[in-house]
Amino acid sequence: MNLLAVSINHRTAPVELREALYLGNEDIKSLISSAKEKLLVEGVVLCTCNRTEVYGFPFDKNIGHNDLQNFVIEKKSSFNINPEHFQSFLSREAVKHLFSVITGIDSLLIGDNQVFKQVKDSFQLSEEMSFAGFLMKRIFDFALTAGKRALTETEISEGAVTVSYAAVQLIEKIFSSLNKKSALVIGAGETGELAAKHLQDRGISHLTITNRTIEKAEKLAQSLNSKIIPFTNFKEHLHEFDIVISATSSPDLILTKSDIKSAIKKRNYASLVLMDIAVPRDIDPDSKNIDYVFYHDIDSLNIIVEQNLTKRRTEIPKVEKIIDEEVDNLFNWYNSLQAAPTIKNLRDHFENIRLEEIEKNKNKFSSEDQEKLEIVTKRIINKILHQPTIELRKSAEAGENTIESAARIGILRQLFGIDNNRQDEEKK
Amino acid sequence: MVNFIDFLNWLLPVFYIVTFSIYSYDFMTGKKELANSKRLFLFITLLFHALYLIVRTIYFGHPPITNVFEIFTVLAFAISFSYFILELVTDIRGTGPFIIIISILFQIISSIEIEHIVTVKDVLKSNLLGIHVFSALVGYSGITISAVYGFLYLMLYKEIKLNQFGLIFNRLPNLEILERLSFSSAVIGFVLLTCAIVIGIIWLPRAFPNFSYADPKLIGTSIVWILYGIGITSKLLGKWRGKKVVIFSIIGFVIAILSTMLSNFLSVSFHSFY
Numbered sequence: 001m002n003l004l005a006v007s008i009n010h011r012t013a014p015v016e017l018r019e020a021l022y023l024g025n026e027d028i029k030s031l032i033s034s035a036k037e038k039l040l041v042e043g044v045v046l047c048t049c050n051r052t053e054v055y056g057f058p059f060d061k062n063i064g065h066n067d068l069q070n071f072v073i074e075k076k077s078s079f080n081i082n083p084e085h086f087q088s089f090l091s092r093e094a095v096k097h098l099f100s101v102i103t104g105i106d107s108l109l110i111g112d113n114q115v116f117k118q119v120k121d122s123f124q125l126s127e128e129m130s131f132a133g134f135l136m137k138r139i140f141d142f143a144l145t146a147g148k149r150a151l152t153e154t155e156i157s158e159g160a161v162t163v164s165y166a167a168v169q170l171i172e173k174i175f176s177s178l179n180k181k182s183a184l185v186i187g188a189g190e191t192g193e194l195a196a197k198h199l200q201d202r203g204i205s206h207l208t209i210t211n212r213t214i215e216k217a218e219k220l221a222q223s224l225n226s227k228i229i230p231f232t233n234f235k236e237h238l239h240e241f242d243i244v245i246s247a248t249s250s251p252d253l254i255l256t257k258s259d260i261k262s263a264i265k266k267r268n269y270a271s272l273v274l275m276d277i278a279v280p281r282d283i284d285p286d287s288k289n290i291d292y293v294f295y296h297d298i299d300s301l302n303i304i305v306e307q308n309l310t311k312r313r314t315e316i317p318k319v320e321k322i323i324d325e326e327v328d329n330l331f332n333w334y335n336s337l338q339a340a341p342t343i344k345n346l347r348d349h350f351e352n353i354r355l356e357e358i359e360k361n362k363n364k365f366s367s368e369d370q371e372k373l374e375i376v377t378k379r380i381i382n383k384i385l386h387q388p389t390i391e392l393r394k395s396a397e398a399g400e401n402t403i404e405s406a407a408r409i410g411i412l413r414q415l416f417g418i419d420n421n422r423q424d425e426e427k428k
Numbered sequence: 429m430v431n432f433i434d435f436l437n438w439l440l441p442v443f444y445i446v447t448f449s450i451y452s453y454d455f456m457t458g459k460k461e462l463a464n465s466k467r468l469f470l471f472i473t474l475l476f477h478a479l480y481l482i483v484r485t486i487y488f489g490h491p492p493i494t495n496v497f498e499i500f501t502v503l504a505f506a507i508s509f510s511y512f513i514l515e516l517v518t519d520i521r522g523t524g525p526f527i528i529i530i531s532i533l534f535q536i537i538s539s540i541e542i543e544h545i546v547t548v549k550d551v552l553k554s555n556l557l558g559i560h561v562f563s564a565l566v567g568y569s570g571i572t573i574s575a576v577y578g579f580l581y582l583m584l585y586k587e588i589k590l591n592q593f594g595l596i597f598n599r600l601p602n603l604e605i606l607e608r609l610s611f612s613s614a615v616i617g618f619v620l621l622t623c624a625i626v627i628g629i630i631w632l633p634r635a636f637p638n639f640s641y642a643d644p645k646l647i648g649t650s651i652v653w654i655l656y657g658i659g660i661t662s663k664l665l666g667k668w669r670g671k672k673v674v675i676f677s678i679i680g681f682v683i684a685i686l687s688t689m690l691s692n693f694l695s696v697s698f699h700s701f702y
Contacts (some may be wrong), residue, residue: 173588173597176604269669271603288589292670300591307593 001334005094006068006086009051010108013085021072023047024127031075031130039063039071042133044140046101046122048115050108055098057135065090081239095330099323102159103150111156111312116147134407139330146326149282150408153322156315159308164195166304167275167296168202171243172296174273182206184234184241187248188216189223191277195245197223208241209235212248235259237265244334245275246282253284260287260295277301334406339392340410345418346388350381388412429487430544436480437539443473444504444532451524455599458679463521470512470524473624477505493561494545500538504531506569514609522599523609526576556631564624564649568684570617571656575681577610578674585671606671614677618656625653648687655680 008021012372013141028045035043035056038061054068065088073081089097100106102119123140127131132140144148150156156204160166175181183204185196200207207226211217214230221228229237238244238259248255255274260283264272269292276283276297288295354377392409412418447469454462481502485491492498511527514520580600587597600606628646633639661677662668668676 170588171582173602174604176602176608268666271670294588296591303591304593 001053001095001135001331002061003091003093003094004058004063004065004068005053005055005089005097006065006072007051007053007089007097007117007138008072008081008085009053009106012087013081017085018050019045021052022049023052027075028122028125029129031072032126033128035071037128037130037181039067040131042126042136042421043131044123044126044136046119048118051101053101055094055136055139062121077132083223086250092327092331092337095142096323096327098139098143099146099326102147103319103323105150105319105323106318108162109163110309110316113151113157119143119147134410135334138333138410142326142330146323149322149326150319154315156312156319159304159311161305161308161312162194163277163298163301164191164198164306166301167195167245167277167347168198169304170294170296170301171199171273171275172202174271175242177203178243179203179205181242182208183243183245184208184229184238184252186210186234186246186282187278188213188220188245189247189249192247193220195247195275195277196220196226199243199245200224200226204243204359208237212250238263242271243273243275244283245277245339247277249278250282251280254282255284255287257284257286257290259282260290260293264290264293275301337346339405342413342418343389343392346392346416347385348414349418350385354378354381415416429483433480433484433487433544436476436483437542440473440477440480440501440504441532441536441539443476444508444528444535447473448525448528448532454521455522455525456595458599466517466524467512467521470508470515470528474505474509474512477501477508481505488545493558495543497538497542498545499561499565500534501542502565503569504534504538506565507531507534507572510566510573510613514613518605518609520601520605520609521556522601523577523580526580527573530572530576554589554631554635556627557635559622560627560631563620563627567617567620567622567624568688570613570620571613571652571677571681571684572617574610574613574617574677577606577613578677578681581606581610581674582671582678603670607674610674610677611660614656614680615660618653618660621649621653621656625649643691645687645691648683648691652680652684652687655683661691 008018010018015019023045028047031045031054032043033044035054039058040056041059046055047117052072054072056068058064058067065086066083067089069083069086072086073083087097097106098119102116104111104113104115107115119140123132123136125135144183160419161171171178178199181204183199183206185192185194185199185207188209188384192209192211196207196209207224208229209217209221209224209226210229210231211220212231214228217228217231220226238255239262244255248254260272260274271292271294274283274287274295276285276295279298281297283295285295285297285299287293358373358377362370362373392412447466450462450466450469454466481492492502508528508531511524515524580596581598583602584600584603584606586592587594588603601609655676659668659673659680663673
């Protein structure tokens with residue numbers, strides 16, 4: 001299989017180069033259009049925040065990894081990107097790499113399940129642009145199977161691996177359901193926004209934002225359909241919240257122990273969760289000594305993150321096994337796309353049908369007619385298969401496993417259900 | 429028949445220990461493959477235990493509630509059976525080992541000490557006694573389960589407060605659920621203990637000429653009942669919550685156990701049958 005793949009990712013290039021090579025949908029479309037003209041018969045361009053990759057079958061054997069790399073570099077020629085920043089894969093290794101990407105074991109954040117959707121979207125875009133043909137479709141079918149199996153058969157994506165998600169995981173160990181709880185997010189920066197989004201995803205009943213710059217709070221509140229309270233008097237409302245997540249860039253403490261004490265008293269000692277994900281901290285860490293107050297800072301949340309990452313790492317061998325199995329399945333299918341065995345399979349398939357029908361109906365004929373029946377049916381089958389056999393032989397003579405011949409053979413096998421029949425026979 | 433009863437008597441601790449081991453293995457490893465088989469094992473154990481109790485009742489001509497070691501085996505059954513129902517209803521499967529171990533303790537003591545009593549005092553053949561003992565036993569299993577969940581609540585509370593995110597943190601349900609399970613079990617226990625006490629007050633003076641309100645078991649049960657009454661009322665009124673309620677439940681359970689042990693083994697009264 002002459003599948004080429006080039007990848008620039010977190011292992012091969014620093015973040016500024018990865019950023020430089022980041023391609024939006026329009027960029028990918030333009031790249032695909034050029035690739036279709038110059039380099040690849042079919043392919044897929046994948047771009048996530050940590051990787052840009054091109055997979056494809058070249059027009060001819062003279063086109064190699066260097067051409068593909070240069071083609072990508074040309075698109076972003078103003079940046080100092082060179083071939084050393086790429087990983088290159090061929091055939092089985094390229095497939096294996098794609099499967100590692102989709103299962104999340106090649107991600108910066110091991111087990112990142114967002115990559116599954118990103119790969120799927122990339123493939124869909126290629127399909128829309130008629131860039132993903134018969135072979136690419138099959139490869140991505142197997143890739144999606146590997147991705148789904150990794151998600152369901154292993155724990156590669158279990159547990160929180162980001163601080164803001166770990167905060168939500170911890171909150172869910174205290175409260176049974178967030179749909180009757182209210183939360184206050186202090187700080188409308190990137191971290192605060194992420195935490196607020198996680199809370200909303202988990203179904204928080206009331207979400208309120210406060211920020212020193214009210215406009216920023218308003219903007220975030222609008223995007224999340226939540227309320228805001230002014231930063232100047234949020235402490236007066238502290239007791240109304242079950243969860244407080246603080247993520248400001250304030251150099252000083254925002255909430256003191258006495259603020260918390262007074263809030264918990266007003267709450268009649270109903271549990272209060274404080275997640276201080278700011279550096280330096282926003283909430284007096286001594287608050288953890290107050291009964292019914294669950295105070296956690298970024299260090300304690302990092303413990304959960306590390307534990308989950310360790311757990312995910314132990315799942316990698318299981319995912320690799322799945323990848324190997326699916327790569328084998330793909331190549332078993334691909335190896336069946338050869339002319340000579342296909343001619344034999346096709347003839348066997350028709351001969352079986354002929355024999356079955358004769359067996360069923362032979363009693364309707366006299367013994368003399370049965371001989372004639374044998375001859376006539378054989379002749380019909382031979383005539384039907386004459387033209388397909390000639391075409392398949394031509395493919396074989398032209399050199400097997402060109403993309404066209406593989407696609408033609410694949411469609412033929414699919415049309416007559418040859419692979420299905422063989423699998424049934426093997427099972428029997 | 430006696431041989432069969434003896435065989436079951438020794439088989440039950442083995443069944444409970446095997447079930448406990450499966451639940452514990454599942455708790456320690458967190459693997460999902462035993463999630464259903466452990467429940468099946470508990471069901472089989474309960475089935476054999478029910479068979480044992482029925483065969484015993486038929487053969488000896490009275491339900492196994494006439495002495496403390498007969499009561500222990502019924503208590504072991506009641507605790508695991510209540511847990512089984514709780515697990516089916518709530519689908520919370522991570523707390524089994526902590527409950528089943530209590531059944532193991534009661535069953536082992538019962539299996540070692542139980543005797544074949546064919547003749548029992550006439551007073552113990554009353555139907556009211558059956559209801560009295562049944563409600564007291566299910567009531568006690570309710571408060572036992574409540575105390576176990578209370579204990580688990582305290583362990584998880586401590587782990588979260590101290591940033592120790594180990595097995596307890598990863599496997600147990602959240603604090604609110606543990607508190608709810610502990611409270612619901614305590615309410616069921618309290619209601620049934622109330623029934624047992626009411627029936628006792630009506631029936632005991634008629635059945636025992638030497639009846640006394642100063643009976644240690646009666647005093648012990650009354651203290652436990654008052655404690656649970658205070659705890660449940662305070663929780664319902666919203667005055668107490670969380671840690672305070674579960675600590676009360678654990679104290680109630682400890683007093684209940686101590687009072688049962690003291691009144692059964694140390695003092696002699698109309699309420700001691702062994």
